[in-house]
Amino acid sequence: MYSPLEPKPWKPVQFICTTYPNGEGIVTNGEAGYHDLDSLAEIIGHLFDLKDKGFVIYSMYGGSLLVDATASKLWEIHYWNGRVSHYIFAGKITIYPMSGISQNVESVWPFFTWLRENGIQAGSFTSMAARTWQLSLNGTVSFFDEAGQGRNALYGSRKEAIRGKYRWMYYQDLRAAFPSTMANNSFPRRVKETNRLQIHESGYALATVNIPSGLDWNPIPCRLGKRAVTYGFGQQTDWWTFEDLRHVLDFGGQVVIHRAFKGYNPQPIFRDWYDYIITPARMSLEGDAQLALKTLANRLWSSFAVGGTNKVARFEDSKRKRIVEKTTELRGMRYESYIACQVLALVRSRVLEALYTVKDPVYVDTDAIICSNRDDLGNGWRVKKRMATVEVHSCQNYKWECPRCGVYTSPLCNGPHYSLAMPASNRFEAEIALGHIEMPVNPLFGITVNPDDLTTLRGKFGYKQPVHPGADSIDWGSLREGTQQRFTV
Numbered sequence: 001m002y003s004p005l006e007p008k009p010w011k012p013v014q015f016i017c018t019t020y021p022n023g024e025g026i027v028t029n030g031e032a033g034y035h036d037l038d039s040l041a042e043i044i045g046h047l048f049d050l051k052d053k054g055f056v057i058y059s060m061y062g063g064s065l066l067v068d069a070t071a072s073k074l075w076e077i078h079y080w081n082g083r084v085s086h087y088i089f090a091g092k093i094t095i096y097p098m099s100g101i102s103q104n105v106e107s108v109w110p111f112f113t114w115l116r117e118n119g120i121q122a123g124s125f126t127s128m129a130a131r132t133w134q135l136s137l138n139g140t141v142s143f144f145d146e147a148g149q150g151r152n153a154l155y156g157s158r159k160e161a162i163r164g165k166y167r168w169m170y171y172q173d174l175r176a177a178f179p180s181t182m183a184n185n186s187f188p189r190r191v192k193e194t195n196r197l198q199i200h201e202s203g204y205a206l207a208t209v210n211i212p213s214g215l216d217w218n219p220i221p222c223r224l225g226k227r228a229v230t231y232g233f234g235q236q237t238d239w240w241t242f243e244d245l246r247h248v249l250d251f252g253g254q255v256v257i258h259r260a261f262k263g264y265n266p267q268p269i270f271r272d273w274y275d276y277i278i279t280p281a282r283m284s285l286e287g288d289a290q291l292a293l294k295t296l297a298n299r300l301w302s303s304f305a306v307g308g309t310n311k312v313a314r315f316e317d318s319k320r321k322r323i324v325e326k327t328t329e330l331r332g333m334r335y336e337s338y339i340a341c342q343v344l345a346l347v348r349s350r351v352l353e354a355l356y357t358v359k360d361p362v363y364v365d366t367d368a369i370i371c372s373n374r375d376d377l378g379n380g381w382r383v384k385k386r387m388a389t390v391e392v393h394s395c396q397n398y399k400w401e402c403p404r405c406g407v408y409t410s411p412l413c414n415g416p417h418y419s420l421a422m423p424a425s426n427r428f429e430a431e432i433a434l435g436h437i438e439m440p441v442n443p444l445f446g447i448t449v450n451p452d453d454l455t456t457l458r459g460k461f462g463y464k465q466p467v468h469p470g471a472d473s474i475d476w477g478s479l480r481e482g483t484q485q486r487f488t489v
């Protein structure tokens with residue numbers, strides 16, 4: 001249950017804003033003032049002092065630099081679903097990561113002023129996201145998925161790549177894909193199993209789908225195990241949202257529902273949050289402060305997701321890393337994870353629609369498409385990068401030249417540019433990473449496998465579909481093919 005936010009007293013904020021290599025220390029700055037700390041005793045004293053005074057601490061530099069700057073053995077890096085959630089120093093002090101947002105205290109500070117003015121305590125971006133949403137509530141809101149099966153319909157965002165070299169392509173992205181999709185849709189407050197085995201407006205189902213072959217882009221993600229999904233064709237039995245299942249019909253496929261879990265009392269529960277909290281703040285903030293706000297807004301949906309992998313890295317010394325891995329399932333959220341499933345499905349819908357609207361799409365990742373449309377597609381899509389050439393290697397691995405790369409103009413661009421799943425620190429490493437097909441597996445969603453016949457792929461990956469009596473004996477010929485064409489194919 002979520003109640004309107006009770007404004008909390010502000011906790012002061014301090015940033016680790018410089019790290020020196022080879023154990024030579026750190027600099028912190030913020031509401032405790034400027035501190036240049038070069039001995040371990042000073043660092044420990046300072047950080048414990050901040051903790052005692054109730055400070056919230058962020059690091060503007062990543063884990064490897066923190067470890068290298070101080071006594072490596074004192075650090076733990078905690079990952080949640082592949083992303084750093086926080087650092088622990090000396091077993092006691094929590095530090096939140098901010099390296100992807102800012103290296104400049106002054107530039108990001110207006111974001112914290114905004115938090116303070118709104119009675120939102122600083123903390124992790126996920127917890128701050130939840131508080132901004134509570135700020136927009138007029139009364140209590142609760143979600144209840146009676147059967148608690150919603151998380152079975154959780155798939156990641158769409159990632160696919162058609163390998164090749166292309167000239168004059170355009171990287172279009174969907175502005176504020178997650179927050180705007182949340183704002184513009186209604187979400188049920190309650191999900192309950194029903195005997196009416198049909199596609200309902202919202203909710204999810206255990207179903208068998210039959211997806212036609214020969215489509216340019218197949219409609220829905222299909223699970224191949226914990227480590228992989230695919231946008232394949234053919235037959236599969238699994239859990240999906242009704243939003244996904246509608247697309248199977250849209251593209252001429254067939255759907256048999258075995259168990260239906262219908263959403264009741266749909267409400268636009270995120271509209272006020274986006275219109276009255278996020279949008280005005282985005283307009284008043286700029287630079288790093290605006291980026292911090294965007295990061296926060298993008299985290300809200302995931303606070304409704306359930307489960308995942310928690311990983312902790314500890315260190316022998318700054319070079320040798322020892323990783324202890326453990327998997328945790330957060331059972332507490334199982335009654336509301338259908339919200340996250342619905343958000344992801346709705347974002348995938350917008351991307352699917354765009355894939356069938358644009359010219360020559362060759363690459364898709366979450367909220368971005370590389371295609372040959374040189375103008376903004378509209379409806380939230382706009383051109384973010386112009387690519388004179390692009391080499392698409394695989395999901396999240398491509399290399400491109402901007403119109404200024406290698407052209408004698410001022411300022412000179414020393415591209416090519418790389419977008420890589422595995423970070424690389426120089427061009428040599430980047431070239432190797434580019435050709436490396438092995439993706440880091442997303443702990444929650446796995447990797448995306450190239451589309452193929454689902455029966456073949458299931459055999460290859462050893463995926464066992466959820467069992468349901470009747471799923472194997474469907475007479476597809478007796479079923480009407482999906483005819484509703486919502487998208488122009």
Ligand SMILES: [Zn+2]
Nearest residue numbers: 402405413415
């Ligand atoms: Zn360039």
